[in-house]
Amino acid sequence: xxxxxxxxxxxxxxxxxxxxxxxxxxxxxxxxxxxxxxxxxxxxxxxxxxxxxxxxxxxxxxxxxxxxxxxxxxxxxxxxxxxxxxxxxxxxxxxxxxxxxxxxxxxxxxxxxxxxxxxxxxxxxxxxxxxxxxxxxxxxxxxxxxxxxxxxxxxxxxxxxxxxxxxxxxxxxxxxxxxxxxxxxxxxxxxxxxxxx
Numbered sequence: 226x227x228x229x230x231x232x233x234x235x236x237x238x239x240x241x242x243x244x245x246x247x248x249x250x251x252x253x254x255x256x257x258x259x260x261x262x263x264x265x266x267x268x269x270x271x272x273x274x275x276x277x278x279x280x281x282x283x284x285x286x287x288x289x290x291x292x293x294x295x296x297x298x299x300x301x302x303x304x305x306x307x308x309x310x311x312x313x314x315x316x317x318x319x320x321x322x323x324x325x326x327x328x329x330x331x332x333x334x335x336x337x338x339x340x341x342x343x344x345x346x347x348x349x350x351x352x353x354x355x356x357x358x359x360x361x362x363x364x365x366x367x368x369x370x371x372x373x374x375x376x377x378x379x380x381x382x383x384x385x386x387x388x389x390x391x392x393x394x395x396x397x398x399x400x401x402x403x404x405x406x407x408x409x410x411x412x413x414x415x416x417x418x419x420x421x422x
Contacts, residue, residue, distance in 0.1 A: 249275070252272055257384040266294040
C-alpha cells in the first residue's frame with residue numbers, strides 16, 4: 226500500500242511542479258494621467274502589491290512607479306481605439322515594503338492595446354490575453370514574465386484605479402499538460418488495479 230501511495234504522489238507531483246509559477250499583482254494609485262502624442266503614455270505611483278516573492282499584501286502611499294508607452298494609434302472603431310504593441314513598460318520599486326530599489330519589471334506590450342471610451346463613466350485601457358494582448362519582458366531576477374493590465378480613467382484621463390498582474394516562472398507548454406494527463410491516467414490505473422486486486 227505504501228508503494229502505491231508513493232507512486233501516486235510521484236505521478237501527480239512531477240507534472241504539477243512543471244505547472245508552478247508565481248503571480249504578482251500591482252495596484253496603481255490615483256495620481257497618474259493617461260496622455261501621449263499619437264500613442265498612450267502614463268507614469269503613476271504603485272500603492273499595493275500582492276504576492277511579491279510569495280508574500281501577502283503590501284500597502285503604502287508610494288511603493289514605486291509604473292510607467293509605459295504604447296505604439297502609435299492603429300484604428301478607431303466606434304468607442305474603441307487600438308494602439309500598436311511595442312512601446313515600453315517598466316515597474317520600479319523604491320525599496321519600501323520589501324520591494325527592491327530599482328527596476329522590477331521591464332518589457333513591452335505584445336499585441337494591440339485597446340482604449341475604450343465609456344462616455345460619462347470615463348475610459349478603460351485593456352491589455353489582456355483574452356483580447357490578444359499581453360505584457361512581456363524580464364523580471365528583476367532575469368526570469369521571463371508575462372501578464373496584463375487594466376486601467377480605469379475618468380473623462381479627463383486621470384487614473385481612478387489600475388491593476389497589473391504578472392506571472393513569473395515556468396509557463397506550461399502543451400507537452401507539460403500532456404505529462405499531467407499521463408500522470409492522471411497512471412494514477413487512475415493504479416487505483417483501478419488496487420480495487421480489482
